[in-house]
Amino acid sequence: MTFSRRNPFKQFLAAFIGGVILFLGLVFVWIVGYQLAFAGRIFPGISVAGVDVSGLSPNDAALKLNQTLSFPITGKILFRAADTVWVASPVELGMVFDPSASALAAYQYGRSGGLFGALAGQIGAGGLGADVSPVIIFDQRVAYTYLQNIASQIDQPVKEASLYLDGTNVVALPGQVGRLLSLDATLIYLGSQLQSFRDGEVPLVIQEAAPKLLDVSSQADAARRMLSQPLTISIPNSGESDPGPWTYDIPVIANMLTVNVVENNGRAEMQVGLDLNALRLSLIELKTYVDRLPKNARFIFNDETGQIEPISASSIGRVMDVDASIKAINEALLRGEHTVALVVGEQQPAVADTASGADLGITQPIISHTTYFYGSSSERIQNIVAASSPFHGVLVAPGETFSMGNTLGDVSLENGFAEALIIYGGRTIKGVGGGVCQVSTTLFRTVFFGGFPVVERYSHAYRVSYYEKTISGDIDPSLAGLDATVYFPLVDFKFVNDTPYWMLMETYVNVSARTLTWKIYSTPDGRSVTWETTGPTNVVPPPPPIFEENPELKAEQISQIDYPAQGADVNVTRTIWRAGQIYFSDNFETHYQPWSAVCEYGTGTEDPIKAAKRKELCLSPDT
Numbered sequence: 001m002t003f004s005r006r007n008p009f010k011q012f013l014a015a016f017i018g019g020v021i022l023f024l025g026l027v028f029v030w031i032v033g034y035q036l037a038f039a040g041r042i043f044p045g046i047s048v049a050g051v052d053v054s055g056l057s058p059n060d061a062a063l064k065l066n067q068t069l070s071f072p073i074t075g076k077i078l079f080r081a082a083d084t085v086w087v088a089s090p091v092e093l094g095m096v097f098d099p100s101a102s103a104l105a106a107y108q109y110g111r112s113g114g115l116f117g118a119l120a121g122q123i124g125a126g127g128l129g130a131d132v133s134p135v136i137i138f139d140q141r142v143a144y145t146y147l148q149n150i151a152s153q154i155d156q157p158v159k160e161a162s163l164y165l166d167g168t169n170v171v172a173l174p175g176q177v178g179r180l181l182s183l184d185a186t187l188i189y190l191g192s193q194l195q196s197f198r199d200g201e202v203p204l205v206i207q208e209a210a211p212k213l214l215d216v217s218s219q220a221d222a223a224r225r226m227l228s229q230p231l232t233i234s235i236p237n238s239g240e241s242d243p244g245p246w247t248y249d250i251p252v253i254a255n256m257l258t259v260n261v262v263e264n265n266g267r268a269e270m271q272v273g274l275d276l277n278a279l280r281l282s283l284i285e286l287k288t289y290v291d292r293l294p295k296n297a298r299f300i301f302n303d304e305t306g307q308i309e310p311i312s313a314s315s316i317g318r319v320m321d322v323d324a325s326i327k328a329i330n331e332a333l334l335r336g337e338h339t340v341a342l343v344v345g346e347q348q349p350a351v352a353d354t355a356s357g358a359d360l361g362i363t364q365p366i367i368s369h370t371t372y373f374y375g376s377s378s379e380r381i382q383n384i385v386a387a388s389s390p391f392h393g394v395l396v397a398p399g400e401t402f403s404m405g406n407t408l409g410d411v412s413l414e415n416g417f418a419e420a421l422i423i424y425g426g427r428t429i430k431g432v433g434g435g436v437c438q439v440s441t442t443l444f445r446t447v448f449f450g451g452f453p454v455v456e457r458y459s460h461a462y463r464v465s466y467y468e469k470t471i472s473g474d475i476d477p478s479l480a481g482l483d484a485t486v487y488f489p490l491v492d493f494k495f496v497n498d499t500p501y502w503m504l505m506e507t508y509v510n511v512s513a514r515t516l517t518w519k520i521y522s523t524p525d526g527r528s529v530t531w532e533t534t535g536p537t538n539v540v541p542p543p544p545p546i547f548e549e550n551p552e553l554k555a556e557q558i559s560q561i562d563y564p565a566q567g568a569d570v571n572v573t574r575t576i577w578r579a580g581q582i583y584f585s586d587n588f589e590t591h592y593q594p595w596s597a598v599c600e601y602g603t604g605t606e607d608p609i610k611a612a613k614r615k616e617l618c619l620s621p622d623t
Helices: 008-037 058-068 099-108 114-127 140-154 183-195 217-226 250-256 276-290 322-334 378-391 404-408 436-450 608-614
Strands: 046-048 077-081 084-088 095-097 130-132 136-138 162-166 169-173 178-181 206-209 231-234 246-248 257-264 267-274 298-302 307-312 317-320 339-341 344-347 364-372 394-396 401-403 419-424 427-432 454-456 494-496 503-510 515-522 527-533 537-540 546-549 558-562 567-578 581-592 598-601
Touching (some): 058 099, 077 183, 084 140, 099 130, 114 130, 136 183, 140 178, 140 183, 162 217, 169 217, 217 257, 217 267, 231 322, 246 250, 250 257, 250 276, 267 276, 267 322, 276 317, 276 322, 364 436, 378 404, 378 436, 378 515, 401 404, 404 436, 436 527, 546 608
Parallel strands (some): 046 130, 231 339, 546 598
Antiparallel strands (some): 077 084, 162 169, 231 246, 257 267, 298 307, 317 344, 364 515, 394 503, 401 494, 454 494, 527 567, 537 567, 558 598
């Protein structure tokens, strides 16, 4: 008996292939049979937008869809922004429903996707049902126009908060958040909602941009506090003799108020305060009243003891710190305070009244010089006394350039000066301070013979007899060219204390003797002075007298108001010696103009010249 043995794997493989072929055959038979059964008709279980179109031909399905689906016309699409709502139909938004294309899409369901895709579609539709999306045409241009109308009601620009003044009233306007409807992004959501064929709300895609400044109410409150009452500023610890206080009325503060926006750690901030430049200008004006130079003590030298003795105490100076005061004022106003003290600093005097002569190097007399003013009027004498007194006891520091004008101060009636004859505008006229040049001339000669450097000196326009008088009252021509005039601040006399020691000046007026003496005390450094003068050269006689009518005088009345003087040139050379050698030398050149006599006569005077001769006034040089 014979047995055949077969391979088990081959048997299994043959059986599996046969089974697959049989399955595919059955599937094919099913598909072909199912399609033949529903040839020209939509498979069962298929709907379009919820409308059953099973078993219908595409034409019948299109008719049914057209009659049933009214969503494009009756549907409602809602848009919302805050409390505002917009409702539109799909047609108004550019949607058009295509029933034929939708029916055709339903018909193709289960007939595409290959053998297995078609089979899966048919089985799925028959079992669970299949809803085919309707075919619509979406004209985005129509929707874009509709959304633009919404955007016109939503969109708003970014506005920064602002603050300004209306007179003295503070007006604050809040900022505004910027809004912009994104049309393209909103269209995407709209298209999706329309495709669903259902009513619904489409979100509006709104982009917002915040301003740098949204709220400035706190700054407005600060500005109102600043303008709530006048501002008063004063010197701290002021005394009765100190200037101030100063009050700024509310309109003045309002004019100075400024609003600035600054960046602080990447954030914008609004700051209110008084304008720095305007406040600075105002405080600089006040600074001239607030600032006070420190004053050295004044001394006299006791010739018997060889010591200096104080005659007036020193005083501490005061300087306003403008920048610090600006900061203090603004900070106080922001706190609601309206009484503010200026920020001032102290300046100590160089020499207190406790100083000794040894401390300063003032140990003995250095130079003394006297001038004479015989024949001066009482007004001129008054001015000599008034002009010399500010220099009595004054100290000059080592290396200091001393200005006579700075120490002299204002030459005015209020400061004790009287009207006397002065040289002004090429004429000798009556003015306040006539005789001051007696003092400047005396100081010049004291400095000259003391051997100190002169850095600024001006001579008179013509020779003045006062300055060439000797103790006997005679005229000494060798003193010509040794005068100095002062008309501060235009004309000044300055010299330098070129020694390492302080210098003490004293002035003494002997009214009865008609003398002015200037003394300088310090420590001698061995200097001595020699000098030479050409005396008056190139002498020019005075011009003929001048006669002028004065309606204030009576007929035949005549008065001489100016006197003749010869013109001349004078050259003075000075040599300063130390240790037998020339320390320095300088030269003083002076040009005097020839000067006419001037007489005034009253209206109606027949012959002013004869009238003047009778009174021996305004005589010509050859008379």
